[in-house]
Amino acid sequence: MKTLQVELAERSYPIHIGSGLLRQAELLMPHLAGRQVLVVSNETVAPLYLDAVTAALTDYQVETLVLPDGESTKNLQTLEKILSVLLEQGFGRNCTLIALGGGVIGDMTGFAAACYQRGVAYIQIPTTLLAQVDSSVGGKTAVNHALGKNMIGAFHQPRAVIADTDVLGTLPDRELAAGLAEVIKYGLIRDAGFYTWLEQNMTALRNHDTAALTHAIEQSCRHKAAVVAADERESGQRALLNLGHTFGHAIETGLNYHDWLHGEAVATGMLMAADLSARLGWIEPGVVERIAQLLTATGLPVQPPAIMTPELFRRHMAVDKKARDGQVYLILLEALGAAVVTGDYADDALAATLEHFCRTAQPA
Amino acid sequence: MKTLQVELAERSYPIHIGSGLLRQAELLMPHLAGRQVLVVSNETVAPLYLDAVTAALTDYQVETLVLPDGESTKNLQTLEKILSVLLEQGFGRNCTLIALGGGVIGDMTGFAAACYQRGVAYIQIPTTLLAQVDSSVGGKTAVNHALGKNMIGAFHQPRAVIADTDVLGTLPDRELAAGLAEVIKYGLIRDAGFYTWLEQNMTALRNHDTAALTHAIEQSCRHKAAVVAADERESGQRALLNLGHTFGHAIETGLNYHDWLHGEAVATGMLMAADLSARLGWIEPGVVERIAQLLTATGLPVQPPAIMTPELFRRHMAVDKKARDGQVYLILLEALGAAVVTGDYADDALAATLEHFCRTAQPA
Known part of the structure; x- marks a missing residue:
């Protein structure tokens, strides 16, 4: 495993890159802000990797939300859906969101974390090459507006990025x-x-x-x-x-x-x-x-x-x-x-x- | 006029308090980030003060959006409406939003500024006592979710707060x-x-x-x-x-x-x-x-x-x-x-x- 660091003073965070990292809950746990965790994924990725991520989080209140795949879900309506789950489950300001998916899931989950109660923690587990090399790193979060891509968003840094190279094996x-x-x-x-x-x-x-x-x-x-x-x-x-x-x-x-x-x-x-x-x-x-x-x-x-x-x-x-x-x-x-x-x-x-x-x- | 300062390093900003300030465009202009300005107000406040605010901004592209009055408009749907105006008018990242109204207008306009293109400038012109003494100062912005008040929002400081005490004369x-x-x-x-x-x-x-x-x-x-x-x-x-x-x-x-x-x-x-x-x-x-x-x-x-x-x-x-x-x-x-x-x-x-x-x- 290689670990790089994004140096942003008190908001610094690690990028872990390597094989089999998805299953290593010890990489995840230090970055969970409290006991409430929501994993957001999509219909393509969830059947492959969702269980592996949640398996070790037995001491936590873990909720999951599986969204349809694709850029067309990346909008304010889906954002509201994510926020509704958090509110329905009584998630507090010290909850943690985990984005398990490509750029769409990462951008949208990150923005949900940015604006839920004015900002909660999130972790990126990117499952596409594009998300691993670009969108999961750097804290740009957003959803699309009908009149423009990524026009609604925030800068909100994740607590960690976990890039498991094994997932690229299933990538088309x-x-x-x-x-x-x-x-x-x-x-x-x-x-x-x-x-x-x-x-x-x-x-x-x-x-x-x-x-x-x-x-x-x-x-x-x-x-x-x-x-x-x-x-x-x-x-x-x-x-x-x-x-x-x-x-x-x-x-x-x-x-x-x-x-x-x-x-x-x-x-x-x-x-x-x-x-x-x-x-x-x-x-x-x-x-x-x-x-x-x-x-x-x-x-x-x-x-x-x-x-x-x-x-x-x-x-x-x-x-x-x-x-x-x-x-x-x-x-x-x-x-x-x-x-x-x-x-x-x-x-x-x-x-x-x-x-x-x-x-x-x-x-x- | 009294001027207080909110000390936040490079995000510091003045609070001007006094009589007739609404009509003093010279208080506004130093805080406009570019030539594109959107004034957001409501149906109660706009007839009284909107012209006074926009009158002196002749060299700017000034758009206005007048929303229904009341807490029930403070939601993601109205947020999307504000963002749509910005996109339809081709507003860039150096535009400025002006919130002319009470806490609802201020919170919502501030949040629109926080998430439009991941953050643009805004100015608070609070027209209720509550907004003048509390919600317009400090950068808490938000909209409501059906399951909770102010649950969706951001910390985003205004460029200035202009509290005109004359407006309290028309306040019920x-x-x-x-x-x-x-x-x-x-x-x-x-x-x-x-x-x-x-x-x-x-x-x-x-x-x-x-x-x-x-x-x-x-x-x-x-x-x-x-x-x-x-x-x-x-x-x-x-x-x-x-x-x-x-x-x-x-x-x-x-x-x-x-x-x-x-x-x-x-x-x-x-x-x-x-x-x-x-x-x-x-x-x-x-x-x-x-x-x-x-x-x-x-x-x-x-x-x-x-x-x-x-x-x-x-x-x-x-x-x-x-x-x-x-x-x-x-x-x-x-x-x-x-x-x-x-x-x-x-x-x-x-x-x-x-x-x-x-x-x-x-x-x-």
Whole structure:
């Protein structure tokens, strides 16, 4: 087992990464605030792992809530459902929520913990690669609004993150690839050496090679922990973690959060951000080509769905958390391994990128 | 104009108290985070003051949302309505919400600001005495759940509080009295001298005497600011501000938030807490009598509504944010001007208090 630490003074917490951790209740127990525990999971994950997590918690009042799987449950109505269970069971301010699932369960359970009685404890047990390398770490919690993804939320740090690499064995290939999109992101924005390692090891990763996956998770969490420690509430460099996300969110909104996985939308979005960076003369066209090749090798899409037009991109991009007084801010690349957040780009270049990608988009 | 400061390092903010402040846009402008402003108000307050607040904001994109008046609107559905306006108008992370109204508008607008894009700026312009002396200061934001009051919320400090004493001129007598309940609370928990001053000046206060009201607001905000600065997230002494609130919330829940004002429920709750304190031998019975007399002189109820039984009190008190692992914590008096939060009280004594008050309760 490897343990990394997210350094946030009195809110610091460990990320445990390794095999079989899900069944090790001794990792969980030090972080339970009191005797009342609610485990929130979904219909896909619960049959596989819920018993393993609750088995050792015999001295606790353990309640469970199993939600339908999928991004469409991530809304205020489901949030209210979680809060209702807590209230019906008489849970006090020293209760603990455990998120057992992917990003949807983690984000929503974290937000429920953030706002129940103005804040209670929670623990992340991420069961997808995407959640392990990204969403479970750093305290960003949220639900979606019909008009925008993750628009309702809070910064609320978990007490611990327990990433059991065994769970990736049951993860479908497509979800593994979607998680790798966020892994690639860390290489692009912070670590050219790691990016090269990914190019060399993508076959092993896609074949569920445990050693390769563990290394990728560790490196990703190390980067995430460092960024969060430096800028918890995204007033600066944390925004760089959103590379590809403004274009990606537009795709997800355009598809009404159906058909594409978050990581797939981010993958195409990262390529679009790289394309725009090249049009602005900030990186060589060869870098864009290299990114397209790695994404393709990962099994990720490099073109938006046919439904997306430049107008649709612009409309959905305007509703972005990085927008200020109507100006859309983007994360762009200055090199492989170095990114900036900026509102200072030629609109012509953005128009050209949108035209280029929408023209090449193939019918769904 | 008097200005107090809530000292919270980089989140410090001023409380301005005085006549005609609502119309002084120069008090507002330094605290607007960007050019997008949403003023949230209610159907009672908006016709009186909304134009005065928005008149000077000509260089801003100002949107307004006028909600129905009353506690029953303070829920997740109305929260979603506020968030929808922000999204429909393309408001970015540097927008500012202004709460123009009483505690319901303030709590709900503050919570909308807390969770819109994980936190945007807001300003409190409280228009009731209760909001001016209590709910607008200190960053407690929330909406109600069907199973409990203020159970969904966040700590999120405003950028400024602007308490215009002129608005109290249009405040109905009953609401003025409800606000005075929270004023009396500060005397009971922290300031015996102020409590005596209140006994001597209650007639002037009830007659809307400006000088007396201004003094009462200043003293109350001074106490509130000091407590919040010492314990922002209620891990200790801030809980003392909840004197009477556990009994009071039970009454409000029992009445389904109808008929009684929050301050009225708190008044009866404070007397019940004092009665319990006396039964435990912590204060003299004469102190309880003195409190009953001041509450009566203020025009506040000193008996719960007839609907309340000891069983109903206990059931609703169990769902309290101060409960831990099922144990109900109460704020009790050790003297006039000194309070403690404790779970260490004889249940017999609580039973006797509940019996006594429910027996004397008169039919509604």
